[in-house]
Amino acid sequence: MSKQSFSAFSLFWRGLSRHRSWQEQWRKANPKPQYDAIIVGGGGHGLGAAYYLAKEHGLTNIAVLEKGWIGGGNTGRNTTIIRSNYLFNESAALYDHSLKMWESLSQVLNYNVMFSPRGVMMLAHTIHDIQVIKRHVHANRCNGVDNEWLEPEQAKAFCPPLNIESNIRYPVLGAALQRRGGTARHDAVAWGYARAADELGVDIIENCEVTAIHRDATGAVEGVETTRGPIRTRKVGVSAAGHTSVLMQMAGVRVPLESYPLQALVSEPVKPDFPCVVMSNTIHAYISQSDKGEMVIGAGTDAYNSYTQRGALHINNHTLDAICELFPAYRRLRMLRNWGGIVDVTPDRSPIIAKTPVAGLYVNCGWGTGGFKATPGSAHLFAWTIAHDEPHPINAPFTIERFRDGFLIDEAAAAAVAH
Amino acid sequence: MLLIPCPYCGERPEIEFTHGGEAHLVRPAPPAAVDEQTWTQFLYMRSNKKGPYAERWRHARGCGRFFNAVRDTTTDHFIAVYKSGEPQPVAPVKSSP
Numbered sequence: 001m002s003k004q005s006f007s008a009f010s011l012f013w014r015g016l017s018r019h020r021s022w023q024e025q026w027r028k029a030n031p032k033p034q035y036d037a038i039i040v041g042g043g044g045h046g047l048g049a050a051y052y053l054a055k056e057h058g059l060t061n062i063a064v065l066e067k068g069w070i071g072g073g074n075t076g077r078n079t080t081i082i083r084s085n086y087l088f089n090e091s092a093a094l095y096d097h098s099l100k101m102w103e104s105l106s107q108v109l110n111y112n113v114m115f116s117p118r119g120v121m122m123l124a125h126t127i128h129d130i131q132v133i134k135r136h137v138h139a140n141r142c143n144g145v146d147n148e149w150l151e152p153e154q155a156k157a158f159c160p161p162l163n164i165e166s167n168i169r170y171p172v173l174g175a176a177l178q179r180r181g182g183t184a185r186h187d188a189v190a191w192g193y194a195r196a197a198d199e200l201g202v203d204i205i206e207n208c209e210v211t212a213i214h215r216d217a218t219g220a221v222e223g224v225e226t227t228r229g230p231i232r233t234r235k236v237g238v239s240a241a242g243h244t245s246v247l248m249q250m251a252g253v254r255v256p257l258e259s260y261p262l263q264a265l266v267s268e269p270v271k272p273d274f275p276c277v278v279m280s281n282t283i284h285a286y287i288s289q290s291d292k293g294e295m296v297i298g299a300g301t302d303a304y305n306s307y308t309q310r311g312a313l314h315i316n317n318h319t320l321d322a323i324c325e326l327f328p329a330y331r332r333l334r335m336l337r338n339w340g341g342i343v344d345v346t347p348d349r350s351p352i353i354a355k356t357p358v359a360g361l362y363v364n365c366g367w368g369t370g371g372f373k374a375t376p377g378s379a380h381l382f383a384w385t386i387a388h389d390e391p392h393p394i395n396a397p398f399t400i401e402r403f404r405d406g407f408l409i410d411e412a413a414a415a416a417v418a419h
Numbered sequence: 420m421l422l423i424p425c426p427y428c429g430e431r432p433e434i435e436f437t438h439g440g441e442a443h444l445v446r447p448a449p450p451a452a453v454d455e456q457t458w459t460q461f462l463y464m465r466s467n468k469k470g471p472y473a474e475r476w477r478h479a480r481g482c483g484r485f486f487n488a489v490r491d492t493t494t495d496h497f498i499a500v501y502k503s504g505e506p507q508p509v510a511p512v513k514s515s516p
Contacts, residue, residue, distance in 0.1 A: 245467035256463040258440075259492075303438040304421075306492050307469050312420040314434055347463050404459040 003199045006110055025191060026198035029205050031228050035063045037235035037386060038224060040210050040247060042066025043075040044186070045364055045371065046239035047193035047204070048379025049386070051109075054200035056380075057387035062202055064194075065226060067209035071190030074241050077341035078372040079264050079286055079298040081277050083120040083181035085140050085147045090397040090409050091350060092143035097394055098377025099180060105376055111192030113184045114291065120181030121150070121159060123280040123326075125170035133176045140178075150175045159276050161327045168325050170283050183277060183288055189375055213250040213361070221251070221360035237362040237386050242307065242342025244365035251358050255365065256403050257344045260301040261311035262369050265338035267330070269293030278326070285322035295333060297323060301343065301369060311340045343368050348402075350409035353382050353395040362386050363400070426500050427482045439475030441465050442487045443507060471498055473507050 004010065004023055014021050037053060039046045042064045053059040064070075082102055084095035101108075102115045124130045133149070140147035152164040155175040164172045194204050205228070212225035213236060223232040238247045242259040274289035279298075286298030299319040302311040316338055324331045346352065346366035351374070353364045364382040367374060377394075384392040391399070402408060421433040447453040447461055466472070472492045477485045489498040489507065499508045 243469070245465075246469050254460070254464040255467075256465065258465050258467050303433070303436075304474065304490070304495075305441075305467060305472060306495055308493065308495050312433060314420050403463040404455050 003110075003195060006112070025195040026204050029063070029203035031063065031065075031205050031208060031226065031231055032203065033230075034232040035203075036061045036233065037237065038062065038231065038233045039064045039237045039239055040224070041073075041239035041241065042070035042190075042194075042204060042206065043073050043239065043241065044071070044189045044193060044375040045075075045241075045367075045378050045382065046237075047071075047190055047197055048375055049237055049239060049364065049382040050202045050204075051193050051197040051200070052380045052383035053387060054197060054202050057383060059387060060201040063231070064197070064202060064204045065208045065210055065224070065231075066204070066206045067227075069206050070194055070204060071187055074341040074343065074371065075186055075190045075375075077264065077339055078186055079288070079296050080183040080186045080290075080372060081120060081181070081279070081286065081288065081298070081370075082115070082117075082184055082373040083178050083277075084145050084373070085120070085122070085136060085176065085178045085181070086411055087136055087139050088409055088411065089143060091411050092140060092145050093394050094351075094377060094381075094398070095374060096143070096145050097381070098374045101376035101380065102184065103180075105184075105189075105192070109192040109196045111188060111195060113188045113192055115182065115184040116291075117180050117182040118288075119158065119177055119179045119276040121155060121276055121278050122176045123155070123172050123278065123282070124174045124176075125172065125280065125282045127173075129282055130173055133174070137176050145178070146180050147176055147178045150177050159274070159278055161274060161329055162278065163326055163328055170322075170325070172326070181277065183290075185291075186372060189372075193379070210247060210250070213247070215251065215358065219358060221358060234360050235362070235386055236360060237364065237382060239364045239382065241365070241367065241371070242344050244344050244363065248356070248363065251356070251361050253356050253358055253361065253363075255352070255363065255400060256346055257366055258305050259307060259342050259344050260304070261306050261308060261340040262301045262343045263299040263311040263315055263338055263340045265297050265299065265316055266290070266294040266336050267297070267333040268336050270295070270333065273329075280322060280326065283322040283326075285319055285326060287323055287327070294336060295330060299338075301345070307342055309340050309342055343371075345369070348408040348410045349412045350398060351378070352398055352400055353378060353385060354391060354399040355385065355389070356400065421495060421497075423476060423488070424497055424500050425476075425478045425481060425484075426486050426502055427484055428478060431478065431481055435478060435480040437477045437479045439477050439485060442473040442475045469493060475503075
């Protein structure tokens, strides 16, 4: 099924008929009895994996099962920050693979994901921060990832609302700037992948929760049980973020994950004022301005495991304390709404994109508090892993067995949230 | 914010507590005789249960003591609290609102 192509001309042309002649972006598919592969989880990572399986590996008899609606989980709940300035070689390769894919994603999908490389600036507030951040800058540059050190005045020039006075509790002593980093429209990522996958014949099945994973006498996957009936398949890719543990338990696989609520909030919309993304791991503030004008602010995780998709207000207050001090002009902004998502955190804060001990069961999880930035790369590598039944060289280090073997990729200090 | 029933001090706000992770994890012994699979399970693998979940809390800004709690991770309601060393209450009662 060929989709109407989006272009300035088609927008104008359909505008003449009051935009009533656009076709649906993806079919409401019903589950078939059998698929060559099933992806569990209709977020950006899962929909993307289905798209790349169909596009690059020729698997078109596949389905994405989503228990709610697509993009309704963490894909629609994050603060849309994209960057690749991670410390270790393995992570730099993984996240930069993704960042490079962001740069052409709108063209590839013919869907405007509004990728905006406006620059991501990470602030240093202590001598220790300066040392750690400079180490990151050097490590990134050795890996071919752009990152540069800015003195406070340069940081202020790049982001005028920033307060660099020395009389605040944690004064800004400098910053690292990744100019290729930025933001994208999170919902458009899910919709764009869904539309492109649907065009290649992928069934996107919403309101379909997996309740069991069936295995044959050899232990290999032979199907799943869902709220919309049983489906036979030999390959299941789990891409379910906070609920990964629950799904893996259905197949008897224990994973090194804990699920926590992570919150974010937005202000009332205001005129364009904030030109980049600023994050401070030390005092815990993440802020950017959406194209709608809202200040998008990322808060932290709650202290305890939970599946409630909500967190406590003091977590948001803590972040707002920092925002108000760093950007005093925003003290009188009113907050419009806040929400929470459930993130799956690994002990080393690096993801797992890997085969599991069960034949035919694959997992893409552990993205913790920073999975959005990795959406295209993660999906691409997960599709490769499922299609080839072996990991791509980039995700080969991101196994479950790394915890047994002691090859941790310990990005705790570099992850999107201070730990 | 959770209102946490400390078994020593009564109900106190969450900011007085630190979370201590999953409860009833038993360190394998003797260390030299333990194989890598067992270490991996102890060090890294967690049940991450959806539903009643036994966890440790420390009343760090109160009495300072560790205790255990069973909390429903789908509602965040506490089902039971009990002192360290005591067994987990069997068949926890239904989560009350």
